[in-house]
Amino acid sequence: MATPGLAVAPATDLALSGLTKLFGTSTAVDGVTLRIRAGEMVALLGPSGCGKTTTLRMIAGLVEPTEGDVMIGGSRVTHIPVHRRNIGMLFQNYALFPHLSVAENVAFGLQMRGLRKAAIRPRVEAALALVQLGEYADRLPSALSGGQQQRVALARAIVIEPSLLLLDEPLGALDRNLRESMQVEIRQIQKRLGITAVLVTHDQEEALTMADRVVIMRDGKLEQVGTPQEIYSRPATRFVASFIGASNFLRGRVEGRSGGQSLVRLVGGGRVEIPWPGDDRKDVLISVRPEAVALAPLDEVVPGALGGTSATVQQVVYKGQATHIHLRLDDAEPFVAFLPNRQGESISQSYAVGDKVWASWSPQSNWLVADS
Numbered sequence: 001m002a003t004p005g006l007a008v009a010p011a012t013d014l015a016l017s018g019l020t021k022l023f024g025t026s027t028a029v030d031g032v033t034l035r036i037r038a039g040e041m042v043a044l045l046g047p048s049g050c051g052k053t054t055t056l057r058m059i060a061g062l063v064e065p066t067e068g069d070v071m072i073g074g075s076r077v078t079h080i081p082v083h084r085r086n087i088g089m090l091f092q093n094y095a096l097f098p099h100l101s102v103a104e105n106v107a108f109g110l111q112m113r114g115l116r117k118a119a120i121r122p123r124v125e126a127a128l129a130l131v132q133l134g135e136y137a138d139r140l141p142s143a144l145s146g147g148q149q150q151r152v153a154l155a156r157a158i159v160i161e162p163s164l165l166l167l168d169e170p171l172g173a174l175d176r177n178l179r180e181s182m183q184v185e186i187r188q189i190q191k192r193l194g195i196t197a198v199l200v201t202h203d204q205e206e207a208l209t210m211a212d213r214v215v216i217m218r219d220g221k222l223e224q225v226g227t228p229q230e231i232y233s234r235p236a237t238r239f240v241a242s243f244i245g246a247s248n249f250l251r252g253r254v255e256g257r258s259g260g261q262s263l264v265r266l267v268g269g270g271r272v273e274i275p276w277p278g279d280d281r282k283d284v285l286i287s288v289r290p291e292a293v294a295l296a297p298l299d300e301v302v303p304g305a306l307g308g309t310s311a312t313v314q315q316v317v318y319k320g321q322a323t324h325i326h327l328r329l330d331d332a333e334p335f336v337a338f339l340p341n342r343q344g345e346s347i348s349q350s351y352a353v354g355d356k357v358w359a360s361w362s363p364q365s366n367w368l369v370a371d372s
């Protein structure tokens with residue numbers, strides 16, 4: 001849908017190749033190669049210190065790469081300064097000018113670019129309308145809530161009609177409810193304008209909610225790249241599986257294969273089938289999401305049944321939507337089942353510490369991960 005007064009340049013793609021940054025002798029970003037399609041929103045997600053912000057700052061031109069290249073719309077911009085890259089930025093500390101009105105804050109970037117008043121006005125109005133702040137144009141930032149200030153900062157970032165929008169923990173300062181509604185709002189605006197965007201966050205829900213693709217970073221490197229669903233349901237490594245959502249890990253040994261399935265005996269007891277044709281690996285690590293696990297009293301189960309393991313209840317934690325049942329297997333690893341609480345009743349009363357249970361899950365819930 002066209003936005004009157006705010007013409008966005010055709011979306012540009014972004015390519016990073018072998019992007020590397022050393023601070024002294026320590027490597028903050030280590031050979032990052034990534035293509036971001038025109039109009040796509042990609043989230044860089046990873047633990048503190050893994051190199052997300054440094055990567056974003058190299059894309060922006062605020063940090064000079066030690067090695068590698070940044071290409072925007074097919075042009076190499078690696079050594080072009082930030083003000084010549086036509087990039088819109090939104091950071092956690094939005095730093096509006098306190099003595100300028102909302103409209104003046106948004107107009108600032110256009111004035112710097114030498115636009116005339118008559119050209120600035122409709123663009124500022126359109127940008128403020130887009131973030132639903134049209135009526136606040138004359139207020140000072142101090143008379144706005146945190147969420148409204150961050151919307152002004154977003155309007156300021158998009159009013160210059162950037163070819164790329166970079167967001168670094170843009171909602172970190174906001175409380176949870178506001179953050180969730182702003183996530184949806186920013187995503188809608190990004191899609192509506194068709195603007196290519198890179199979002200840095202350490203909040204997995206934010207990444208899953210907002211991005212077309214999620215990039216998991218670890219120690220300056222890319223660990224896995226995929227759609228939110230791919231990253232969640234097909235994590236490549238133990239690190240990814242435990243960083244995105246919760247996961248149980250089970251060690252096992254492959255006992256047989258047939259028809260694209262492998263039969264695995266779990267170290268902690270029990271046997272499961274995996275939809276995996278197998279290779280030369282014998283010892284495997286399986287990830288099972290806690291919400292995929294069902295529990296039943298052990299005495300109701302046929303001895304030696306396939307698809308689960310016996311366990312002992314160690315702790316029962318009521319969490320509102322779900323009850324988390326922490327279990328002990330013969331394996332040393334912790335294991336947890338998330339059981340939904342139905343309206344008005346809690347599953348908590350059904351289990352007590354020390355109960356012997358049968359924990360089971362479907363073969364499709366078994367996902368093989370690399371142990372790293």
Ligand SMILES: Nc1ncnc2c1ncn2[C@@H]1O[C@H](COP(=O)(O)OP(=O)(O)OP(=O)(O)O)[C@@H](O)[C@H]1O
Pocket residue numbers: 023027028046047048049050051052053054055202
């Ligand atoms: N200007 C700098 N000088 C020296 N070291 C730096 C500098 N900026 C970042 N680093 C280091 O580089 C590494 C990556 O930092 P970066 O800010 O990119 O992490 P991050 O993934 O954004 O983390 P966070 O989630 O905490 O914001 C860290 O070890 C950090 O201490």
Ligand SMILES: [Mg+2]
Pocket residue numbers: 052053054200
């Ligand atoms: Mg950071």
